[in-house]
Amino acid sequence: MQEHLKLTEEKKNEWARKVDSYVRSIPDFPEKGIIFRDITTVTQNPEGLQTAIDALEAHVEWLKDEIDVVVGLESRGFIFGMPVARDLHKGFVPIRKKGKLPCETVSQTYDLEYGSAEIEIHTDSIRPGQKVLLVDDLIATGGTIEAGIRLIEKLGGEVVGCLFLIELAGLQGREKLSDYPVESVVIYEGK
Secondary structure (H helix, E strand, O other): OOOHHHHOHHHHHHHHHHHHHOEEEEEEEOOOOOOEEEEEHHHHOHHHHHOOOOOOOHHOHHHHHOEEEEEOOOOOHHHHHHHHHHHHOOEEEEEEOOOOOOOOOOEEEEOOOOOOEEHHHHHEOOOOOHHHHHHHEEEEOOHHHHHHHHHHHOOOOOEEEEEEEEHHHHHOOHHHHHOOOOEEEEEEEOO
């Protein structure tokens, strides 16, 4: 890894401030005591969207030569993963909810607060040994991204990084990813 190309804390803080200025925080949604971080105010604003994509790319600049393909998780991982893949000159692969992909798939279940969910990826989308950057809009408890990692590894891919626009540090999702490089643009200490 080219550690020397990682962003300084000062630069990370600068990107975080810029992106945070576009995020709408909604108190007591979906329940009392929760602050919902709304990214629609980021994506609906041309400058906000450009700032978010630039910030994500800056956070993985040090990793770009190690990435073969970018994988985005349904659905907001598509919003940010696709332009990152394009700008890095990499392919893009979607991970979808069960039943949405038309060809042969491999699936992975994961736990939700109330129940479970299942995601899938086409079996021919990742070749053994390919180095993968996983992208999603937000990491909370880490269950979805952990399931995405398992899918990549089932196909023989190697996850070289996980990239998020927002991290809810109070939910400790990063702990599930301790074996992988994790980059988040804006980190909120709460839940």
